[in-house]
Amino acid sequence: ANRRARRWANVQTAQDTLEGLAREWWDMLHRHATVQKHAERNLRRLEVYAFPMLGRRPVREITAGEVLEALRVPERQGRLDTAHRVRALIGQVMRYGIPTGRTDRDVTRDLKGILRSPRVTHHKAVLDLDQLGAMLRAMDDYPGTATVRGALRLAPMLFCRPGELRQIRWADLEGDVWHFQPSKGGDPLLTQLPRQAMHLLEEMRALNGRSEYVFPSMRGRGRPMSENTINAALRRIDFGGQSGHGFRAVARTILVERLGYRDDIVEMQLGHQVRDMHGRAYNRVQWLEERRNMMQSWADFLDSLRQSN
CATH class of the missing domain: 1.10.150.130 (Tyrosine recombinase, N-terminal domain)
Incomplete structure (x- = not known):
């Protein structure tokens, strides 16, 4: 005992x-x-x-x-x-x-306040609309693999973190709904994808449908593409001044300041925790219809930039 x-x-x-x-x-x-x-x-x-x-x-x-x-x-x-x-x-x-x-x-x-603060660095982001349109056209003509070209084209459309994009699994997709688990402690989120994203995913399914990942690595089975792929592809099309993470800043600025969407809806779609007046986190279907309309408007806006010269 x-x-x-x-x-x-x-x-x-x-x-x-x-x-x-x-x-x-x-x-x-x-x-x-x-x-x-x-x-x-x-x-x-x-x-x-x-x-x-x-x-x-x-x-x-x-x-x-x-x-x-x-x-x-x-x-x-x-x-x-x-x-x-x-x-x-x-x-x-x-x-x-x-x-x-x-x-x-x-x-x-x-x-609090005792440790020295790190120097804040911002991810590179293209905010000039003419330059953004030129970059979108260059993405369409990316000379590398179809998988990387697909990821490159989807990145500004979904404006999620690069790690979240490359790790999308086919199991995460149900019709036009993406069951999205943001990284960095974000709350689970349902996202209805715009038509343009669905067309692109159909192309990827024909190419990578047997893989676990939508954007698999070409160097090893059972793994997603590497974390540096998007930035390397941007450098290859002469847009090294833009980072994959920077699409988030681009989307946030334009959606709020130009397209007139509310801050809290955009922040939620970015995968940030948004709380109500009582400090409670919203659930994953919060503002689903508003976010669906926003994502479609954003994809249409990118199309208009792509088609303008």
Whole structure:
């Protein structure tokens, strides 16, 4: 009986450490809330920067000063963005530990403003409409593979993150509806695709219908195209000043300022969390009809730019 009690106490102690709690949080919540690659990257950040100094410490006993000491490691390495991300991850773990009885508070809140801020860099985006039209025409004439050309043409139309585009699976598509799981912790989203996107996907199905992915890698079966494919293709058509991620800024600016769509509807389609006046996240079908009309208007607008000289 005493041996069983000691074993149970050891289990409880392991669960109460930062590493034990973090791995439980990751397995129970985080890996289900974001794409696999992003979840694995965040776990690796904790393994490299949090667990060595804090992993065996009971969460309840960890102080803000101890967390700061751990965060100074990536900060001294010049990895300021990583330091801020690790602080946020430790905060999520601690907040998970409050209702589960492992700690009473999130001490990372005491570190707000203490770390140096990383220099903000913006993704390259083409906002001149004539230049945007020229780029769309160049995409249609992309000299590479049909799969890359299809991804290149769909990227500005859907304005999702490049990683989300390249990882679209046929299983995610149901008729003209895309069951979309935004990365970076965004809420699941239903998106009705415009006619132009459906025509393009029909071309891709004839080409890649036997693959798991709409845009599979040409270098290995069972994998999506690489994360650098879109940017490399843009450089090949002499539009290296535009990044795949930059289409999001282009779409947001034009949809709000030129086409007159509401900020919150655009933000939701971008995969950002949008909350109501009570702080509750909207569900995945929120503004479905409005977003359907917006996506069709956006695709039609791109067509008008493509056809203008």
